[in-house]
Amino acid sequence: MTFSDQDRPELQKIIEEVVDSGITGLTLRVHDERGEWVGSAGVRELGETAKPPADGHVRIGSNTKTFTATVVLRLVAEGVIKLDDPADDHLPGFGLDRRITVRMLLQHTSGVFNFTGEYYDDGTFAPGIPATTAGQEWVDGRFTTYLPEELVRLALSKPARFAPGTDWSYSNTNYVLLRLLIEKVTGRPVAEELRRLVLGPLGLSGTVAPTTQPEIPEPYAHAYYRYEEAGEQKIVDVTRQNPSWISSGGDMISTTQDLHTFISALLGGKLLPAPLLAEMCTPHPVAGYGLGVFVQEAGENGGTVITHNGGMAGHGALMYSTPDGRKTLTATLNYVDDATLSLAEAFQKATQRLVEEVFGGGQTAPTG
Template identity: 60%
Template structure:
């Protein structure tokens, strides 16, 4: 599904971040229940920045910024087409490829415990796939394995179709259940794009295999292990855990939904605008079976939970310092580490991030390397023609400047 937002703003969002006509709503700093800090913040530059996404055609947006000034939460646009209510400030949404950062974190925790070798051949753990023995665990997490992306690929200027992931074909298949082995075998049947470690290419297949590694190493499902290690309340001791393991974070708004099609709790609706037989169509795709993006983009979360997770990860609460350093060591070609991107903004501030999208939903997750300043957000749909080549990058640039570069550069 998603690639880097810098490049993916044009490619992936144009294909997957979809649709929904709505009259733009005004951006407001809605108070988060129980959070006086969010309610008391007056950050007009942030309100203006998220309103900018609605102004260029997106249906709605919710965002949270945590920094030295405290916490700010705001929304813009509408929750659902035909209604006037704004998106809930802490509503749940599909986080797309931000799930990859969660998965990479669990894999690296298992590396720290000696249950997985970071530079060990994946074939030694998952012999049923007969993978090239040069493919290592590190290559999966960094997208250097050369494995075809089963949702479709674009390599060396050549588009290569995959399983139904766009257009009418995806709409017709959006409630279908896929098995992880099925996704991997489909990709392997296409053959490798390059020799292991010789290039970089974003591939969901890598993270399906990473989740299967988690299951092999622990004897538990990827969803259960995610719950035990990261999502569960820290007061609830995980069976079989040891005192050396990092404590889970109590992310009550985050889950691995499996094959469940709905989103529980408050949420904004996601829409898909696509062309079929020369006609533009808009479909409410809030309900969809996320098994197509098993471990590569299937999770549901909130802006609060994404902040808690990413801040904890960046500040060293989830991984030992050497492995966190490995995670944040970027590949020279695209700046991708092990489950995160590392980049320098125009104002000189370095951020760590991993954005993502499912059809209907886009998600932003940014942090300074020490976890002291974060931006987490969800964007829903487009109904009109959105200029993703020029207007979207400008809206994103304005947002990042407002959040990370100071008010003086936010305009």
């Protein structure tokens, strides 16, 4: 079902090209000065012909971080915590470096090891838990329950990447620590605080924060994972999985409609006081990361966009907006993931083209 009163062949063409690059299925929703457009391409299930559902549920991966950051900033607004509090004040018992602040966790400047594995500048990889980089080991263990504390303790048993506040490095551990911090200062589960502060006020009925539940609400497109077993390539449906292995680094489920409503409301000033929203959207110089969002340029003529994307074992989501929340691009993807993240380059190129089309009027030449 398309909610458009005008045809946008240029958008349909790009999403079909994305699918041709190896993605199984994609649904795109655009809100701009021309209204709302929804389109899809590819299939919801391998071997079938039906397209992905227009507002299907998807595991949104690291878009979860933007929701978590919003809850933390709401608690800052309520006076429950301060951005520059030492995280250790709220999470005693982990032996956190006293220099690590709440702000550093939000901005990935804590230096804490990433429990899903750490990629170093010299090309080496230090594994953490058996995440999706682990092939069959992840497949065999995908219904395992991990406690957030367990993930944090594993990360803290490894050397820090750098002294707190001296550099930037993306680490899922930061957001699991924030989950535990939310629960500690409120006395309530993070899913309950999400409902109280974000999902309830915005009426996000298609968004859930599971903890260990493997199910995903209907309708949905299927997620897949390719791995090698006894020298043979296998593809398995991983739509059902226990998301506790990623925890608040990426465990939430949502829809293109809810992601649009959320990012539009957030940047439109409906969730946070203006000074905190400004802090959220102030980028760190190394990677352009604010507090739970990336701040990027959308190519020539495109201006600034506020974004977070996420991939989660065969499911993915895109979330982009102008800084005022008035123009948004949200998308959900289903694909065949693997230990080498072989679709990453095609995914990035396609995403760039979509962003340039929507925010830059398509005037930017695609980069090689």
